[in-house]
Amino acid sequence: MNIALWIVAGLLAAAFLAAGSMKVLRDKEALKGAGMAWVDDFPPKVIGGLEVLAAIGLILPAVLDIAPILVPLAATGLVLMMIGAIVVHARRKEFQALAPNVVLLLLSAFVAWGRFGPYSF
8 A cells, every 4th residue: 555655646636737837937927828717816826836845745755754744735736726716617517627636636535644643654
């Protein structure tokens, strides 16, 4: 199970590092042109920054063995972010964006459960 948790955490870290970096590095108009209409209502740089920090928090503390409690906390933060994303996309009737958010939510919840519970560091 420990290997599965590492694999899922690695995949989540890669996904959120890529998505967060894109939101941090691109301007609002480029993001809006890519189909992210929500950028008018929310700060994409803040959301992207949180995603990048969470990606780092999923891997680095465990690898360096410095404050490994940050791994499940980062996963829990991603669960909360995905709940917010699901609510926003549902209210905006952007139903095509719900499935990826639900998958990321479930994967983040799996890592949080495993690292807080029976497979902690």
